[in-house]
Amino acid sequence: MAFDSRVVSNVGVLAAIIEGGSFSRAAEALGLSPSGVSRAVARLESRIGVRLLDRNTRSVGLTDEGRRFFEHVAPLLDGIENAVIQTAGAAETVRGRLRVNVDAYFSRMMLAPHVTRFMAMHPDISLELVVKDQLGDLVGEGFDLAMRFGAPPDSSLVARKLLDTHTMTVAAPAYLKKHGKPKHPEELARHECILVRNSLNGQLLQSWRYQRQRKTVAVDVQGRLVVNEAGTLLGACLAGSGIARMKAIGVRDLLASGALIALLDDWQGERFPLYALYPSRHLPAAKVRAFIDFALGLVKVG
Numbered sequence: 001m002a003f004d005s006r007v008v009s010n011v012g013v014l015a016a017i018i019e020g021g022s023f024s025r026a027a028e029a030l031g032l033s034p035s036g037v038s039r040a041v042a043r044l045e046s047r048i049g050v051r052l053l054d055r056n057t058r059s060v061g062l063t064d065e066g067r068r069f070f071e072h073v074a075p076l077l078d079g080i081e082n083a084v085i086q087t088a089g090a091a092e093t094v095r096g097r098l099r100v101n102v103d104a105y106f107s108r109m110m111l112a113p114h115v116t117r118f119m120a121m122h123p124d125i126s127l128e129l130v131v132k133d134q135l136g137d138l139v140g141e142g143f144d145l146a147m148r149f150g151a152p153p154d155s156s157l158v159a160r161k162l163l164d165t166h167t168m169t170v171a172a173p174a175y176l177k178k179h180g181k182p183k184h185p186e187e188l189a190r191h192e193c194i195l196v197r198n199s200l201n202g203q204l205l206q207s208w209r210y211q212r213q214r215k216t217v218a219v220d221v222q223g224r225l226v227v228n229e230a231g232t233l234l235g236a237c238l239a240g241s242g243i244a245r246m247k248a249i250g251v252r253d254l255l256a257s258g259a260l261i262a263l264l265d266d267w268q269g270e271r272f273p274l275y276a277l278y279p280s281r282h283l284p285a286a287k288v289r290a291f292i293d294f295a296l297g298l299v300k301v302g
Helices: 005-020 023-030 034-048 064-089 104-111 115-121 173-179 185-190 230-238 252-257 286-299
Strands: 053-055 060-062 096-102 125-131 145-149 158-171 195-197 207-212 215-220 244-247 261-263 271-278
Touching (some): 005 034, 096 286, 104 230, 104 286, 158 173, 185 215, 271 286
Antiparallel strands (some): 158 244, 158 261
């Protein structure tokens, strides 16, 4: 027998009759007319092929067949109701597994130092952070959202801009003690700089651009060390291997502690937006909203 979704509706009417004890009370509870309730029962009985209710002008009760039938379907109705309640609760309750697609810089520099606090705030969350060079297919790969620097892709994803951050030129005190501090962007050409290779296209990012008021300067920097991800770049810079260019939002704690020193403060580096990307604008789950709010707390002074 092929499944008919109307059967579920009609079973719900039967349950309302049993709970209310009459057709009229069931009709009132469901917002139907008494004749509509009667027709629903008749359709269900016709579908099953047996009489489910004994009824007269004064009372209504289950037949033996109706009692056996309802004993089977009542737990299923309870399961449906519980599923609805639990799923609806996801809109308000922060719980369940949350898969987040992030780039290496955001993961290493911004999330890793603070993720314990997010887990403590939401003890019913299971968080999976997946570092990927490319955004890929969020829905197809089972991600709830992504955090990405740069312009969002032209897609059906909802893109919520969290901030703009600029690049900063930094070095460790040990490097500056040995090699001195550049005063102008053009002096970088005479320093040991840590170069970054784009992991997507293999391009060596060797031209560093700076702006002060209306003046723009592009410097082709040199260096013997080339890296392709944020963690190695940071570790090498902290160890005094050379001057690095990094997004300001990720290094402010290191600057405050003195582990890194900001260079060329009067020159503005290139700017990058940070976006939260998720599949649907309609009723995002509470866990998604909670993670975005947490990220905003991390970046609000960046």
